[in-house]
Amino acid sequence: MEEIAEAKKRKLVETQSFGFGFWKWAAAAVLFRLILIYFPISLNLASRxxxxxxxxxxxxxxxxxxxxxxxxxxxxxxxxxxxxxxxxxxxxxxxxxxxxxxxxxxxxxxxxxxxxxxxxxxxxxxxxxxxxxxxxxxxxQLISGCSLLSVVADSISAVLIRGIGQRLQIAYDQNLRWLGLAELVQGSLPSGDIAALVYLWNPFTILTCVGFNSTPIENMIVILSLYGACTGLVPLAAFGWVLASHLSLYPVFLVVPIVILLGCGVDGPPRKLFSQFSSKAGKDIGSDSHIGSIKTQATFCLLRPILLFTLWAAIWASYLLILCGISLKKTGGLLEMFERTYGFILTVKDLSPNIGVQWYLFAEVFEFFRDFFLLVCHANILFMILPLAIRLYNRPCFLAFVYMAISSILKSYPSVGDSALYLSLLALFTNELAEIQFSFFLFCGYVGVSLLSPVMHNLWIWRGTGNANFYFATAMAYACFQIVLVVESVSSMLNHDRRIRKLSSTEKAKVS
Amino acid sequence: MFPGKRSNPSCITGKFLEWLEVHMSEGLINLEVFGPSLSLKHQEICDCYKMQSLVVRNVVNLLSIKITKPEVLVLLQSIPLLTHFHVRDRLEILEDVMLRCSCYLSKLEVLTLHFEYMKSVAPIDVLTREWPKDIKKFKDSGYLLKYYLPYTRKQHLKVVELVGYQGIASELELVNHFTITGVCMENIIIDPRRQCSHDRQWVHYVYRKVWDIHMEHDSRSIFVFLILSLALGILANAEEAATEAAAASDSGEEEFSEALLLRPLPDRKVLAHFHFQSRAPSTNSYGHHHHLFPKSIYQLVQKFHLQEMELSFTQGRWNYERWGGYDPISTSNAKPPGVELWAVFDVPHHQVDASWKNLTHALSGLFCASINFLEDSTAYSSPQWSFKSSGGKLRYGTLPREAVCTENLTPWLKLLPCRDKAGLSTLMDRPSIYRGYYHSQRLRLSSDEYDKEISSGIVLDQTLTIVLQPDMSATGEMLLGSSTLQPNWSLNSLFGRKVNGKCVLSKSSNVYIHLEQNLLSELTEFGKKNKGSHSDVDISGSLRIDPGLEIPVPPSRLIRVGDNLSNLYEFPIENYSESKPFDLGFRWKFPVVWSCQQAPLSVSRYLMGSGNERGSIAISLKSNDMSHHLLNADSADECQLKVNIFQVVPWYVKVYYHTLQVFIDGNLQPLADSAEKIQVSPSEDKVSPGVLEMTLRLPCEARSAAISLDFDKGFLHIDEYPPDANQGFDIPSALVVFGDFETGMHFSDESLSKIPIFSKLQERNKLRSYTEVLLVPLTTPDFSMPYNVITITCTVFALYFGSLLNALRWRAGQEERLLKSKASKKAGPLRLLLRKLFGKSTGQAQEQPTPSEQSSSSFNYKLMVKVLLVAGLAVAWQYYST
Incomplete structure (x- = not known):
């Protein structure tokens, strides 16, 4: 406890020294949104x-x-x-x-x-x-209802992201100190604040917030479930997960990181390190109880929170289904709901252009191959779940980021709101991913694509001078940039773990 | 037995020979039978395979001829007493038949044509100047494809039997031919079975020479079979029909009547409205047989249990402002462009869709149009109340882009008993009628066959409404004062033809000229102004209706239309013939300017917005300053107009019905105030179109009203685009019905309502008008590159999957090795190249010692484990597989 307090104090000092007024910037972001809402520029964002x-x-x-x-x-x-x-x-x-x-x-x-x-x-x-x-x-009256709700959702998400970030920060600091790498902590940034501000000031988020859609709420629920998992609030995590999967199907994969988070705690270096470290040199550094707890975590996950999570998830799911059933009692019932929501997402019935890769594929693909390609598209997400979970076992939050990014790349109806979510989750790992490659290239790519894509859309749809291929090319480029981002962040995260292992082994050698 | 003879001479002259029978003769090649003095009565030539020709000429006494294998030339000439003629072939494949009966077979009673496995079209010419009195059997088996029965009126033909009926087009045509022309036809026996099974039996009988008995037996068996199977048989016993006809003489006979209504239009054009009505009494009282009523339509009614049906083919758009929007013709004959079909079925609700689908296919075959596209559930809808109240059994579909041409008109004309050979339909000269500004060919069917209590039968109304421009050059542009004279016209100048008398089968056959109220009042005013002495009949005998215009042919009577104050002039064409054709002229003396009666609101529909993403549809109603004074009978304080709007939108135009807005005089009105009733059935992607039915209540003093709906444009799969995708997609016309207004002429003379065209004009129908068809351009994908898209997308998938998996799989040891190899590669490209050239052994040798001792030992350990695992697996596999 002392250490937590100490870390907090230190961080406060750091923040102040950094000259970094989180609340100021957050308030500015909210104000900016409100300004955008009340003086709407006719960008027709709602139909973009x-x-x-x-x-x-x-x-x-x-x-x-x-x-x-x-x-x-x-x-x-x-x-x-x-x-x-x-x-x-x-x-x-x-x-x-x-x-x-x-x-x-x-x-x-x-x-x-x-x-x-x-x-x-x-x-x-x-x-x-x-x-x-x-x-x-x-x-x-006209606009406020929905837009204000999205502004509120966005601010809540930002606060929750900040909370997750602080948890991660504390865990990061502690882990490094236990491994005897305290010098690394010195330069660490307040990743929670950064992530929250990235979420608030991301142009994608702002567009989504102003653009009259339900993505801010869905994002908020996803973040809520992650927050619940990080803080160990099992009912909250289960509620968020159930609701998020209900709203937009893809967060159903988050069950893996949430279970790991609940069972084994937040992100950290590979747990083998602790056991090795504590067995050989643990007696000298840090209190024994902490090492002991980490050691137990390293060897096996706690089963109780996972069981609790299952129970709560079942409770929330049945509650949700009952509510849905009541509201749809007079009409089609639950079966129609599943067909029209999940079925619509999975079978890609709407072929209107979006920034994903599936619409054009299914608009062009031969009818008899359609089922096959549907299978391929969804299998691409599914097949990655297990390898990622095995490899990034010790970093469940990062795993959640990777899942969200993958589903945002390959989902049937993606929007920039999904990118906003995973980009802010990415910003939670500013310290770990400091050495990510191609970051400037990727930044330029994102900027370029987000400028080119509306232009191509305009040329094709509105002016009739362009071609569907132009727009699809930007969608492909966007997908490629996202893929590169995911791959690079995964490999740099693995490199980071590797580096820590190396450093800790040298430290160990020094100690011994 | 008669004296028979079996021989193979090439020429027979035996004078007393009565029965000639040649069987299985190999040597018989040519046979000629001639001479009036021969007493030959029966001739039978069977199975002579090498025979090439048979000629029978001038054999006066010959009663029956029977030939099998007639792939040779058969010539029959002048055999006046021939009663039985039997042609049969047993061969498997019959290539070519030359059969000519070019003679006066005036007494032929039995003609049996019996073929199997006809491969090609066999010209069988049965050329008789007049068809003989009693042909009892016309027997056909197999693929007999074409008959030439020219110039036969078949006045006496009573029984036709078609055995081996396959239902192919030529056979159908033949049956049709018989039904239309065979006036005295009693039985048409159509037997769909094949005669193969009978064949061997038949041969046996021939050898036993019990031919006559066999024929008796055969015919009976067919009869019995037909009664039992009823596969395609149409059987009506003559006696039964006679008694039934006697019993049901009061319910009426079949009727056909024709009429042509001509009306000058204000914009120097002429409206010609042909109306043909065929009426068939109900089946219960009259049976299945019809002389006049088209069989195909009757079968449609029978098969699909149609209560009502209307099919219209329209080219061009009815100009409501200029050609009138408030008269019976515009209400019932102004149709949306393309094909419109609606039908009410008398079947249980769950069968309506299936019946509709079958009906569309049947109609598409009947009228040579792509009506079968209406089969798709995205193409038709079932309006509840705005179109016509029908209790959910109505189906409605339109094809706005269907082109209408002669290929649709010809089958339509075929339904008329005289086709376009006689009567008013002779005027339908194709180039003239398709030259017009508007062309709508309509078929309206109403039947109460299934009302068991009172059934008045089936009524088929066929109308053709055309708006023609009279030839200006013929009359010359005559300028009188400031205004131009309307062009003069005659039937001949409009259609390029004259009427050569009526269709003999029609009950009434008249031409009418309709002068509207406004025109008449203009003319009388003009007459008053001129104050010229005007008599109704000129010295030359031609009618001068007013000083304004002149009709050379005197009308038989003048019919005043009650409330409308318009005049109808009747010209019967019964007394005209080919030598004295009927031609109606219409000459203007003075320029007259008038306008047609307008609907209370003129309707138009627009598409708003640009781009291919979204847009909105607006229907605007503009007041014609009529509603107030038309409706002033109602309470003056709260005068309201009821307007029903029926709009079908295809699914790829995704309408947001919540954006429905009503503007009255430019002001947005709350929906609850202005709309009395709204029914929406939103479109389902690739399943059903969207239907909007609403009743608006507009204040009478409103100058204009508009409703608007926003929509998103859908994106289709490349297969769903039509070949000319960039042309755009059509939104079918919306229908606007003015609930408070009814059209219908009122005649003081009650007897007029017996004439079909007047009974139609009298009908009180709600005033309706159709809007324009909208053309919505939809975005197209690139049609040329499905392969490229698939490959590129799959490449991205592969990039994602491969690179991510690679990043996960990468291990520290490997990375170190990679770094080291990179370092070694830095030695220089030349050395690298050399190393590559001289093999990798040196490189490997260099790299080999680098791993530390520990790692190599662990490596060995792992290798050991792997080898053991594989070996264990192999052993297990071996063990379990054996």
Whole structure:
């Protein structure tokens, strides 16, 4: 405990010395979002393929809500493919109250400026300001619901990421000190703050937040489950995992890192090192109890939290299914929900262009190969789960990052919001991944692709001068950059572990 | 037995020979039988395989001829008493048949053509000037493909039997031919079975010379078989039919009537509206047999249990502003471009879709159109109430891009009893009618066959509505004062043809000229102004309706339309013939300007937005200042117009129905206030189209109204694009029905409603108008490179999988080795090259000692374990596999 306090103190000092006002920057980010929301630039972000996908688009959600209000199935008409719970939470927010009658709905940018009230010559300024306030209020009603919710979601995610980062930081510092590599700790950065700010200030996140879709909420739930796993809050972790998988299927892979996190604790160097180290030289450095606990962790994982997690997950899942069943009781029932949400994601029914690689493949591929390629695309994600879990066993948070990145590359309807999530998770490992290769190249690649992709989309869709291949080429380039990022980060993380092992062995040699 | 003779002479002149029978004669090659003095009565030539020709001429007494294997020339001439003619072939493959009966077979009773395995088209010419009185059997077996039965009116033909019916097109045509032309036809026996099984039996019978008995037996067996199987048999006993006809004489006979309505249009064009009605009494009272009613349509009704059906082929768009939007013709005959089909079925709900699919296929075969594309569930919809209330058994589909041409008109004309050979349909000169501005060919079918209580049978209305531009050059542009004279026209100048008398089968056959209310009032005003002495009939006998215009042929009567105050002039064409064809002229004396009666709101539809990602559809309704004064009978304080909108949108136009907005006079209205009723069935991707049905309530004083809907454009798989993908996709016309307005002429004379065209014009229908078809361009992928896309994408997958797995697999020891090898490689490219050239042994030798002792020992240990593992596996495999 002393050490934790000490570490905190040291970090505080470090932060201050760094001249780094986290809260200031976070507040600025939130303010920036609010400004963007209230003075919307007509970028039509809601319908950009990079920002909103058929699964996350709130415009489709509004259609589903409208159908539901007409006592039809929200999934009628292949428009809405999200969760029925999201529908009941976000649906009312998409309805614009229209002059007292709540009939018209729109979760879209205000199309017109307010018509000025008839000025009766009383007090022009007073009325003007009143009109402006009314306009602001109407604006607020118009867009606020969903957008404010995304802003809130984003800030909560940032705070949670900061929490995860601090946990990781403490673990990192401790681990290094126990291994006798305290000199490495000196230069370490506050990765939690950095990750949170990366999340908040990432243009991708900002676009997603302003762009009227449900991705910020889904990201928040994913981060929530990771936070719960990091802090050992089993029910929270189970809740987040169940909900995230329910909302967007792919976080279902996170069960592996969450279980490891719950069972074996947060990231650290390979546990073999500790056992070797403690067996030979542990008596001199650090307290025995810590080494002992690490040693037990190294040899086997705690079974109790895992069982608890299973129990909680089962509870939450059944609860969720019951809720969904109730909300869909009158229409299609759960079977229709699974078909329209998971089935839609897995069978790639919508071929509208996005930044992924699957839409064009399935638009062009011959009908009789379709099933085969569906299998290939999904197997590519599935086949990587086990090798990654074996190799990155000691780094569950990093494993979560890799899973999210992989699914963001290969998922059927990716958006930049997914990239925002994994990039902020990547930023949690600023210290470990300090020696990542090609970082500048990758940065340039991301910038280039995100500039080129809208241009190509515009050329193809709007001007008709380009070709589908142009846009697909940017999508391919984006996929390649993401792949390089994942591969490089994985290998540099492994190198980092290797380096620590080497250093600790030299240290060990020195000690002995 | 009759005296028989078996011989193989080439010429027979025996005067008293009565029965000639030649069997299995190898030597018989040519046989000629001639001479009026011969008393030969029966001739049978069977199985003479080397025979090449048979000529029978001028044999007066010959009663029956029977030939098998007639692949040779058979010439029959002047055999006046011949009653039985039997041709049969038993060979497996019959290549070529030359059979000519170019004679006066005036007494032929039994003609049996009996072939099997016909391979090619066999020209069988049975040339008779007049078909003989009693042909009892026309027997055919096998693939007999084509018959030439020219110039036969078959007035006396009573029984036709087709054995071995395959259902191929030529056979069908033959049957059709018989049904249409065989006026006295009593039985058509169609037997779909093959005669092969009977064959051997038959040969035996021949050898036993019990031919006559066998024929008796054979015919009976066919009869019994037909009754039992009813496979394709159409059987109607003459006596039964007679009694039934007597019993049901009050329910009416089949009827056919034709009419042509002509109307000058304000924009110097002429509307010609052909109307043909065929009516068949119900099956219960009348049976299955029809003289006039088209069999194919009757079978459609029978098979698919149709209650109502309407099929229209339209080219061009009806101009509601200029050609009128508020009269019966525009309401029921202005159709959306392309093909529109709707049908109401009298089957249980779960069978409606299946019936619809079959119906589309049948119609597509009947009318040579791609109506079968409507089979797909993405192409048709089932409107609930806005189109027509039908209790969910209505199916509606359109093909906006279907081109309409003569190939669709010809089958349509075939349904008429006189085709286009006689009657008003002779006017349908293809170049003239397709030159028009609007062309809509419609087929409307209504049947209450399945109302068991009162069944009035099937009514088939066929209309052809065309808008033609009279030839300006013929009359010359005559300028009178400031305005131009309307062009004069006649039937001949419009159609290039004249009417050569009526179709003899039609009950009534009239031409009408319709002058609208506005035109008439203009004309009378003009007459008043001129104050010229005007008599109804000129000195020359031609009619002068008004000083304004002149019709040379006097009409038989003038029909005043009650409330509309328009006039109809009737011209019967019964008295005209080929020598004295009917031609109706229409001459303008003075320029007249008038306008047609408009619908209360004029409807148009737009596509908004640019780009290929999204857009919106807007339907705008503009007031024509009519609604107020048309509806002033209602309570003045709350005058409201009801407008039904029915809109079908294909699935690739993904409509956001929540963006439905209603604007009245440019102001956004809450949906709840303006819409009385909305029903939406959203489109399902690749399954069903989206249907929007809504009833708007508009205040009468509203100048304009609009509804708008946003949509996203879908992206299709490359196979789903049509060949001309960049042309765009069509959104079918929306239908706007004005619920408060009904069209329908009102005649003071009640007897007029018996004439079919008037009964149609009298019908009270809700006013409706169709909007334009919209063309939506959709984004296209690159159609040329599926392989490239697949390979490139798979390369990316491989890059991901391979590199990530490689990064995971990489171990520290390997890396060190790699670093060292890199260091050694740094020695220089030349040395590296040399090393490569001289083999790797030196390099390996260099690298070998570098691993430390410890690692090499562990390496050995691992190697040992691996070897042991493999060996163990091999042993286990060996053990378990044996």
């Amino acid at each position: 393929p990079e920002v909103s996908t058929p699964v996350t688009s709130l415009r489709r959600l509004a259609e589903g809500y409208w159908l539901k209000k007409l006592s039809m199935s929200p999934y009628a008409g292949s428009m809405y493919h999200g969760s029925p719970l999201l529908l009941s939470i976000l649906g009312p927010l998409t309805v614009k109250s229209f002059e007292g009658q709540s009939n018209h709905l729109l979760c879209r940018y205000p199309s017109r400026l307010p018509v000025p009230e008839k000025v009766l010559g009383v007090d022009f300024y007073c009325i003007c300001s009143f009109a402006w306030i009314r306009w602001m209020m109407s604006n607020f």
